[in-house]
Amino acid sequence: GAVVSQHPSWVICKSGTSVKIECRSLDFQATTMFWYRQFPKQSLMLMATSNEGSKATYEQGVEKDKFLINHASLTLSTLTVTSAHPEDSSFYICSARGPGLAGGPHEQFFGPGTRLTVL
Amino acid sequence: GDSVTQMEGPVTLSEEAFLTINCTYTATGYPSLFWYVQYPGEGLQLLLKATKADDKGSNKGFEATYRKETTSFHLEKGSVQVSDSAVYFCALGGTSGSRLTFGEGTQLTVNP
Numbered sequence: 001g002a003v004v005s006q007h008p009s010w011v012i013c014k015s016g017t018s019v020k021i022e023c024r025s026l027d028f029q030a031t032t033m034f035w036y037r038q039f040p041k042q043s044l045m046l047m048a049t050s051n052e053g054s055k056a057t058y059e060q061g062v063e064k065d066k067f068l069i070n071h072a073s074l075t076l077s078t079l080t081v082t083s084a085h086p087e088d089s090s091f092y093i094c095s096a097r098g099p100g101l102a103g104g105p106h107e108q109f110f111g112p113g114t115r116l117t118v119l
Numbered sequence: 120g121d122s123v124t125q126m127e128g129p130v131t132l133s134e135e136a137f138l139t140i141n142c143t144y145t146a147t148g149y150p151s152l153f154w155y156v157q158y159p160g161e162g163l164q165l166l167l168k169a170t171k172a173d174d175k176g177s178n179k180g181f182e183a184t185y186r187k188e189t190t191s192f193h194l195e196k197g198s199v200q201v202s203d204s205a206v207y208f209c210a211l212g213g214t215s216g217s218r219l220t221f222g223e224g225t226q227l228t229v230n231p
Contacts, residue, residue: 006162032217043208043221044163093162097217106151106212106219110162 003027004096006111013084014119021079021114023094029074030096034108035067038091050077074098084118091115121146121213125222132199132229140194140225142183142209151212152176152185152192153219158205166194166207199229 003026013019023033031052036044048064050056050071058064066088068080077096081088092115095108126141144150151170155163167176169185169192176183181196192209209222 004162034218041224041226043223046218049218095163106153106217107165107168108217108219110155110164112162113160 002109004030004094004109004111006092006094006114008114009112010115010117012117012119015085016083018080018082019084019116021081021092021094021116023077023079023096023111025075025096025098025109028096029098030077031074031098032096033071033077034095035069035077035079036093036095038093038113040091044093047079081116084116086118089116089118121150121211121220123209123211123220123222125209125225127223127225129226129228132227134201134229134231135198136229138194138196138199138203138227140207140209140227142192142194142222144190144192144209144211146190146211146213148214149187150214152183153210153212154181154183154192154194155208155210155221156205157208157224163208199227201229201231203227204229 005024007022035047038044047062048056048058056069071077093113095110097108122145153168154166156166157163167178169176172187174185183192183194206224208224210219
């Protein structure tokens with residue numbers, strides 16, 4: 001149980017285009033989803049926290065107009081990288097948590113990640 | 120604010136060697152502590168956790184003890200296997216909200 005999927009797993013796009021990444025909880029209701037960015041050989045940087053049906057809370061330094069997050073249902077959140085540039089190339093990971101899952105308030109279930117390469 | 124400091128990698132060991140990856144933290148109150156593992160090209164998986172002082176988390180032969188007096192949560196395994204090669208992240212769950220704060224990650228390579 002508590003499986004999170006991401007799609008696509010790998011995407012290449014041209015500079016200036018927008019890319020949408022989906023994060024789905026497959027077998028539980030995800031009331032909260034988190035989006036992280038991971039640079040090569042570095043740790044995860046929390047970008048934003050989204051609660052179903054409300055606006056995402058962005059971390060300091062993360063441009064909300066560039067990284068659009070939508071969490072319209074209890075099983076799906078999307079991250080759209082708008083007008084992508086090469087510096088946006090990174091590994092994007094989502095995680096989710098919800099009521100009724102085992103574990104404490106911090107336990108998050110992670111997706112497999114999406115590797116974005118902007119040419 | 121909350122922070123986690125991990126032992127710098129990479130760490131390279133031979134199979135059956137003893138593993139220690141150090142992790143120390145700074146936080147207010149009584150945080151929960153976690154170790155996550157990330158295999159190549161994959162997301163993070165929870166390895167073990169401890170939610171209060173002196174708790175020992177264990178899984179798959181890995182152990183870590185929540186030491187409040189030294190603000191540490193070092194990861195240990197008595198005999199590593201090639202399949203343990205991965206990146207290991209120490210993380211802290213603070214007392215306000217549900218966010219996690221991650222350490223830098225430690226790359227472990229186990230050679231046969």
